[in-house]
Amino acid sequence: MLTPVRWGKGRGYLTSFRGDVGIDTTAVPVFARPPRARRSTGEMIASTEITAGWHHSAGNGPPEYGYSATLTVAARTRPASGSFPQLALGLVLDTPHKRIGANAITTLKPLAALGLPTGFAVVDRAYTDQQPGHFAQPARQLGYQLALDYKVDQRGVQGSAHGALLIDGSLACPLMPDRLAQATTGLDDAAIRTPSDELAALITAREPYLLRLKQSTNAGGAIRFQCPAADTSPSLTCPRFDRLHQRGPLRPAAVDLTDARQRAAHLAAKPRVLPPQPDLKAGELPKICRQHTITLGKDDLGHLDKFRQDLPYLTPAWIRTYKPVRANTEGINGRLKGHDLDLGDPKTRLAHGRVAQTILVALLVTVADDHFLDQWRHTQQPPDEAAATSTDILEIPTEHVDRAPPTVRSRPPPAP
Structure with missing residues (x-):
């Protein structure tokens, strides 16, 4: 099914593709009847599709028997x-709710061989629930950044590492005010889909407390983060940091109050962390407070690493990435099932068995991709494929055209 992708890349149609991908599962119902009980005896009768199962969608629709x-x-x-x-x-076609993370990684691996770039991998909450070694860590090893969503009971403070709090997938200062840290705790999906002005203000107020990326992931999967109070342009001020690292008061500098950028850059305009009084001794402080930076190893968060993502949750940057990609993903699922070769119609795939179903589904998706390419070409009209003009057509001069009838008689038609 990668043939249309190779063809599109070879013709330059994917030049503007930045590597952002959406991953999702969709139901592929089968024609076979599901397991059922015999009316007369109550004995269970197996389905002829023994590797199929019930696919439960995220919506309120009934489950469908088939593959995912x-x-x-x-x-x-x-x-x-x-x-x-x-x-x-x-x-990848598989039994519903089996190997969810591994199947997603299987679809990503061939893209590197095609020379396609890597960007954000945007997924729904089914992938957030996967163990880190099944999805999040392999996806990062392939070069993808993650944009995730969470269930109601997963939002807010999710854990900690080296003293830094893991809040909605981002590492943050351990002294972040509780009102900001718990801004999303217990919120239902409706409140997340359409954030109120109050929630948006709390999300914005979180950002100065988030740890800064100091060094990207290395070959061993470790990544370095910096305290938000460190460096020459901190995002907040912290008396604990000043005490431990002997940072003295800064020299007074003139500020042009009419310049919004200068006003925002001044330390007096930035949040100030309030440590407890009396504060802990230096030896009792977490590593993030004793050092300018921390190195987060691949296993430092344990199973909580599945929650970590590369954009602060519900910020404008996250919304600009997550929502359009999810819309694209749902859109192509709808197009595949609204296409002439309907992926959701089991009558187009009567063969039994997962292998046969995989081949048939791959053929359907390949044909649909080819149609999508053709529609895009007609809509966008790539410059190298403009409609041929009359000068592009080879014409034979009239004097070279032989209009005489053939001299050799053809054979008569066969007898009836």
Whole structure:
């Protein structure tokens, strides 16, 4: 099914693709009847599709008996420049709710061989629940950054490492005010989808307390973060940091009060951390307070590493990335099932068995991708494929055209 992707890349149609992908599973119902009880005796009768199962969607619809197709989609965020066709880049068919994270990684691995860039991998909460070694860590090893969502009981303070709090997937100062740290705790999905002005203000107020990225992930999976009070341009001020690192008062500097940037850059305009009084001794403080930076190893968060993401949750940057990619992902699922070769119609796939179903689904997705490419070409009209003009057509001069009838008689038609 990668043939249309290779063809589109070779023709330059994916030049504007920045590597952002959406990953999701969609139901692929089968024609076979599900397991059922015999009316006369109550004995259970197995289905002829023994590897199929019940696919439960995130919505309120009834479950469907069949397989789950994991699809990776070439997605576009709103600030992206240029246009490219929306294609399915990868497919794995499996029993519903089995190997969710591993199947997603399987769809991502061939993309590197195609020379496609890596950007954000945007997924729903089914992938957030996967063990770090099944999805989050392999995805990062492939070069992807993660944009995640959480269930109601997963929002807010999720854990800690080296004294830094893990809050909605981001590491933060341990002295972040509790009102900010618990801003999303217990909020339902409706409040998250349409944040109120109060919640948006709390999310914005969190940002100065978040640890800064000092060094990207190395070959061993470790990543370095910096205390927000460190460096020459801190995002907040901290008396604990000043005491431990012997930072004296800064020299007075003139500030142009008419310049908004200068006003915002001055330390007096930044939040100030309030340590407890009396404060802990130096030897009792967490590592993030004793050092300018900390190194977060691959296993330092344990199973909580599945929650860590690369954009602060519910910030404008997260919204600009997460929502458009999820819309692209749901859109291509709808297009595949609204296509002439309906992926959701089991009558187009009557063969039994997961292998046969995988081949048939792959053929359907390949044909659909080819149609999507054709539609995009007609809509965008790439310059190298403009409609041929009359000068592009080879014409034979009229004097060279032989209009005489053939001299050799052809054979008569066969007898009836």
